[in-house]
Amino acid sequence: MLRKRDEDVVVMTQNTRNTPDEVTPRSEVTARLLRELVAHLRQNRTSLREEWVRRITEAHLLTAMTKEEIFAEATSVYDSYVAALETGTFEALQNYARNLSERIIPRGVETHEVVGIVLLLRDVLARSLFAKYQDDFEELNRILDAYEPAANRIANTVAVGFVQERERVIRQQQEAIRELSTPVLQVRERLLILPIIGVIDPQRARQLTEQLLRGIRTNRAKVVVIDITGVAAMDATVANHLVQTVEASRLLGAIVIVTGLSPEIAQTLVTIGVDLGKMNTVGDLQGGIEQAEHLLGYKVVMMAEAG
């Protein structure tokens, strides 16, 4: 009951603002105007679409696509746009936007381009409405009242759809990088190497440790060489992660050798007072592997010497 009254109040105020003599409820008026609008857009489909594509090309948007492609996409966007205005439901448009984003993101289309073309379409359509109703200012006002909220919502839907799709792609790629960046490699029976390259954040450190521990178990490793030549900087948190990794590996019965500590890292670690005393460190990867082979009882001999 209360709600109903509230709606009436809203309608009243809006009517007083725009057209004092209007008595039909606002939603009905909007529906009628939208119907009129949709009819207008259907009628002028070809010319409006062409105008839109012309504006897109003029603004140098979607440069990654050919003119034909832009025209084809523009047609679909235009039709979904009109359909969204007509039905007032945005699911179809949302799906289309997601689908479109999926296709154009790999081609390097940027967010500003997508937002730009949707806003251009809005402008083109608004212009056509001005042209159509220029003699009847009252009617133009009413039709813009109906058009603007719907158009803004459509622009919003498409932009959000694009950004969401982009974020999904980014997340997926981050995941892929993370997977790729922590290979645990077996170089000999019971000897694993774990080359670390790039920045280690706590999340990656955790993942590294988990992967290494799993690797130790599945490969039945006895010695692990962690090579950090590719790590540019290390702070106390990361150093502690490294210590934890070494200790956890030991609990599984594996010895860890850390190689490739750069002079900078060595200085930082000593300066900030991280205790790496328990860690087995060797200058470079080659030395690390040699020591690991020694621990495992391997002896590498040149074929000529072995006779």
Place this chain on the structure above:
Amino acid sequence: MEVPILKQGGYLIATVQAALTDADLLQLRRALIERVVQMRSHGVILDLTALDVMDSFASRTMNEIAHMIRLRGAETVIVGIQPDVAFTMVQLGLTLEGVATALDLEEGLKYLNQKFKTARN
């Protein structure tokens, strides 16, 4: 649940088969330090493969067992700690300092054999 302690040559093998209460842990400790001399064993293997949780009390008790057994003249090796358990333990600062560890029972036996071979030489 009581932990079975098996004699295998010169070694004792205690295989934990389910989660242990604090009382079980103390019972295990008592049984091992008693039996190690009784059976004239020189090595003890504690197999924790079945454990998927290890709290600080359990960890401390394992540590104590290892050190007590050393005082009784034998060596201890803890085997079969699961990767997840190892990671959690380290994060809690439970690193079993000074206690030998190995991947599994086989590795543990190999470790003890190695140890006593070098000791004899």
